[in-house]
Amino acid sequence: MTQPGGPRPVVIVTGRHRPHQVLFVGLSFVLGMAYTVGAPPPQSLAALMPAWLVHVWAIGLLASGVLGGVSLAIADRPERGLWLEAAAMLIGAGALVVALVAIFVFAGWRGLFGAGITAAWAGANLWRAWQIRRDLTAVEYGGGAR
């Protein structure tokens, strides 16, 4: 039951895993693992960022993939799963923003396609994190002062 201006309900439905989200979480894990264990990083990042930052960036991608995968697997604790998903989205967005800036600075408009995909990915992560925070906060506080 909802009231105008009242709290939004959080609806947990079966089949809530969106394919794009699941695949990007998987991609984040794969790329993060690859760059962490020693795969050569993207040229843009290697050119712009110090080596330690490239490692941190790779670990961030890996962490986003791991947390995202765990959040998708948790079925019995939907609230915890959503917080983990929000964490994965934010960490992933942080790593993607670094990569986005690196692409534009290194390649300019020639990097538009890659930067565009990276920007959309980061934007989707931030949007999802905002959705989760908004709805879980509304459920916790019941729409009124605590």
Added chain:
Amino acid sequence: MSAWASIAQTVGGLLTGGGAVAAVNAVAKRRVTKADVVDRLSDAQLKWVGEFQEDAKSARAEAADARREAADARREAADTRREVADARRETVEAQRQMAVLREQVDALSERLHGLIQMIHEPAMTIERLRVVIPLPPPSANGRPG
């Protein structure tokens, strides 16, 4: 490192920090208990629940009153039926007694008529009347029966 890289590093760091806080939140947050749920319901929802409970209570009281009234009405109907049956029995008894009295009156009337005829017979004498109409035997207390 260029300015853009510094900005990207700062923004990335902030977002990663926020993600770390969310991860800690997910792990450290305790399960909401029933007491917390009650505590976190808004005042409007609690008021609605209270009003609903009051309505349910008054509806149950009204239903109990209605059942009591129905039971009283059934008892009164049963009493009325008993009284009607008693009245019917008394009427039947009265009619029976009336019939018995009528027979006795008829019998007495016939005997009286016969006595009057005997008295007016030209050949009737007192002695013969005393034979026809004997004295009744005395009762247990000495008075004539």
